[in-house]
Each structure stands twice: as C-alpha cells, then as structure tokens.
Amino acid sequence: MTSAFCAPGRNLPAFLSASSLRQIKQFGAWQSPQNVCALRQKLRNAAFRQQSCSTRSVQQKHQRELIVRAHVEGLDESISDYDVLTQKVEALAAEVMELLDGTSLYLVGMMGSGKSTVGKIVASALKYPYLDCDTLIEKMAGCTVAEIFADEGEESFRDLESQVLHELMPFKAVVVSTGGGAVTRKQNWGYMQHGVVVWLTGPPELLSRRALRDGTQSRPLLSESSAGSEEGGDDEYAATVAKLRDILDKRRHMYEHADLHIPLEVSPTDPGDCGATPAVIAYRLLKALSERLKNDAAEREAAKEFEITDSGPLPPTMRQMDAVQNNGAQGNSA
Ligand SMILES: Nc1ncnc2c1ncn2[C@@H]1O[C@H](COP(=O)(O)OP(=O)(O)OP(=O)(O)O)[C@@H](O)[C@H]1O
Numbered sequence: 001m002t003s004a005f006c007a008p009g010r011n012l013p014a015f016l017s018a019s020s021l022r023q024i025k026q027f028g029a030w031q032s033p034q035n036v037c038a039l040r041q042k043l044r045n046a047a048f049r050q051q052s053c054s055t056r057s058v059q060q061k062h063q064r065e066l067i068v069r070a071h072v073e074g075l076d077e078s079i080s081d082y083d084v085l086t087q088k089v090e091a092l093a094a095e096v097m098e099l100l101d102g103t104s105l106y107l108v109g110m111m112g113s114g115k116s117t118v119g120k121i122v123a124s125a126l127k128y129p130y131l132d133c134d135t136l137i138e139k140m141a142g143c144t145v146a147e148i149f150a151d152e153g154e155e156s157f158r159d160l161e162s163q164v165l166h167e168l169m170p171f172k173a174v175v176v177s178t179g180g181g182a183v184t185r186k187q188n189w190g191y192m193q194h195g196v197v198v199w200l201t202g203p204p205e206l207l208s209r210r211a212l213r214d215g216t217q218s219r220p221l222l223s224e225s226s227a228g229s230e231e232g233g234d235d236e237y238a239a240t241v242a243k244l245r246d247i248l249d250k251r252r253h254m255y256e257h258a259d260l261h262i263p264l265e266v267s268p269t270d271p272g273d274c275g276a277t278p279a280v281i282a283y284r285l286l287k288a289l290s291e292r293l294k295n296d297a298a299e300r301e302a303a304k305e306f307e308i309t310d311s312g313p314l315p316p317t318m319r320q321m322d323a324v325q326n327n328g329a330q331g332n333s334a
C-alpha cells in the first residue's frame with residue numbers, strides 16, 4: 001500500500017481553501033494578505049515537516065522498533081515483554097494495514113490520555129505518518145497553545161483547531177492526534193469522518209497523575225485549576241481530578257461518538273497508577289480496529305447477497321397492494 005505522501009502531487013491538502021481563508025481573516029492580527037499567505041505556508045511546511053520525519057522513521061524497521069522501545073522502556077517494561085508485545089503489535093499492524101487500505105486514524109480523548117504517545121507507536125507500526133494537531137497549531141501561530149489561550153482566548157484557539165482539522169481532511173493514510181477539545185465542535189466531526197475516530201478513555205484520577213507528572217503549564221485548562229496549590233501536593237492532585245472530571249462529564253457524550261473506545265486501565269479490575277503501558281494500549285487499539293474492520297467487511301459481503309441484481313419488476317408497495325385488494329373486493333361485491 002502506498003501512502004498519499006509517497007506519490008508526489010497526489011492527495012496534497014488544499015491548504016487554506018476559501019472557507020479557511022475566511023476563518024484566518026477573523027484573526028485581527030493576521031488580516032493582511034501577506035500574513036495569510038505566510039500562515040498558509042507555515043501550516044503547509046509544518047505538516048510536511050512532521051510527515052517527512054515520521055515517514056523517514058517508519059521506513060526503517062530498526063528505527064521503528066526504537067520508537068516503540070523508547071516508550072516501553074521509559075515505563076520500566078521488561079525487555080522480554082517488550083519483545084513479545086512488539087511482535088504482536090507488528091503482526092497485527094500488518095493485518096490492519098491491508099484492511100484499512102489507506103484510511104486515516106484520528107485519536108481523540110482527554111488531556112493526558114496518551115493520544116500523542118500511542119499515536120506515534122500506532123503510526124510507526126502502520127507505516128503511516130504521524131501528525132499532531134496541537135503542534136501544527138503552534139507552528140502555524142508561532143506561539144504555544146498556552147500563549148494562544150492567554151492572548152486570544154479559547155474560542156480563537158478552537159477556530160485554529162477547526163482550521164487545522166479542515167486542512168488535514170484530504171490527507172490519506174495518516175494518524176492524527178487531535179487536541180482534547182476537538183470533539184466539542186460539530187464541524188470537526190465532519191472533517192474527521194473520513195477516517196476512523198478512536199477514543200482513548202480513562203478515569204480522571206489516572207489522567208491527573210499523568211498530567212501532573214508533566215506539569216500543567218502547557219495545558220491551560222488545567223493550570224487554572226491548580227493555580228495556588230502546592231506543586232506536587234494533595235491539593236493540586238485533588239484540584240486537577242475535579243477539573244478533569246468536570247470537563248469529562250461535559251464531553252463524554254461527544255467522545256462516545258467515536259468509532260472505537262479503547263480503555264486505558266491495566267484491566268477492568270485494576271486501573272493501575274498510570275494505566276496500561278503505551279505499547280499495550282497500541283496493541284488494544286490495533287486489535288479493536290482489526291475486529292471492527294473485519295466485521296464491517298463481513299457485513300458488506302452479507303449485504304451484497306440482498307442486492308437486486310436483475311432489472312425485473314419491482315415488488316408492489318403496500319399502497320399498491322391495498323389498491324389491488326380493494327379493487328378485488330369491490331369487483332367481488334358487484
Ligand atoms: N500508557 C501510558 N502509561 C503511562 N504514561 C503514559 C501513557 N501514555 C502516555 N503517558 C504519559 O502521559 C502524559 C500525557 O501523554 P500524551 O502527551 O501522549 O497525552 P495526550 O493525550 O497527547 O495529551 P494532550 O492532549 O494534553 O496533549 C505523558 O507524560 C506521557 O508520557
């Protein structure tokens with residue numbers, strides 16, 4: 001299977017179509033045509049830089065293994081488990097690649113759910129380029145997500161997020177890690193529906209432990225909640241759990257629209273401090289994807305059996321049948 005990126009000139013994104021140009025123009029600071037052109041180029045460069053890095057890495061099996069190894073070893077997984085898991089992930093990925101036939105994957109989920117971490121592993125296993133929405137937004141805007149929130153406000157950030165998702169829509173055979181709030185706009189679902197949408201889902205306690213390990217500065221929606229509490233203290237943990245629970249409660253019904261739901265806990269009875277390892281989550285994701293794609297294929301085959309193959313007379317509708325019966329009844333009584 002060749003990805004869209006392997007064939008120069010094919011499936012190139014329609015960067016900044018008329019509608020996205022309008023969206024960009026809504027940003028006062030960027031209103032001049034020169035700025036709009038510069039932004040257009042920035043986004044294009046950023047997407048292609050990300051794409052070419054991941055394409056290079058996925059083309060070399062050794063390097064690909066290193067990516068997975070780095071994630072697993074970083075979390076103290078034993079090497080022997082890692083080897084078994086890597087083989088399992090690679091075998092599954094080979095099967096899934098055939099079934100996917102170039103369909104993209106969009107990862108959705110709360111902050112700290114591991115969209116970037118797992119996205120990179122899955123992308124490298126599938127030999128798909130990996131793209132990160134938050135990173136693209138930062139490259140396009142020339143500042144961090146936290147700075148956009150502080151200077152322009154959340155709505156402006158959401159506009160940029162929608163714009164990036166819109167621009168990514170024509171990309172085939174990519175893994176996209178979306179921002180945690182991408183699911184909140186209906187239009188974004190329209191952009192993502194060209195791919196399979198996967199929700200990484202875990203409880204707020206697990207997400208909090210992960211987010212606090214990173215520090216909340218880069219996640220503006222969390223840094224508000226933990227402001228004032230002692231770093232690493234119980235208060236900070238409690239405030240972060242409360243904030244994440246609140247956001248999750250509001251978004252859960254949106255995340256639930258995803259095609260696949262992948263649990264992050266170690267097992268149904270054991271959430272684990274930070275959940276299952278990234279490699280295990282990647283395996284679960286590929287397994288669920290493979291089952292779903294096989295199921296869909298079987299349903300399509302079954303549906304074919306019921307297709308009308310010749311152009312014979314159509315069966316009478318209920319109304320026609322009523323008319324025939326009534327006429328018959330009248331005729332009999334006359
Ligand atoms: N399965 C895992 N087990 C333990 N830690 C993990 C796992 N997956 C990710 N992490 C860690 O959790 C933190 C958040 O992960 P990551 O940045 O991938 O999440 P994200 O969903 O992309 O978050 P955001 O939307 O906030 O950018 C990182 O420190 C990462 O190393």
Ligand SMILES: O=C(O)C1=C[C@@H](O)[C@@H](O)[C@H](O)C1
Pocket residue numbers: 110111134145178179180181182218219220221
């Ligand atoms: O959950 C969210 O709303 C966010 C998640 C991050 O990925 C960033 O997109 C941003 O911090 C907002």
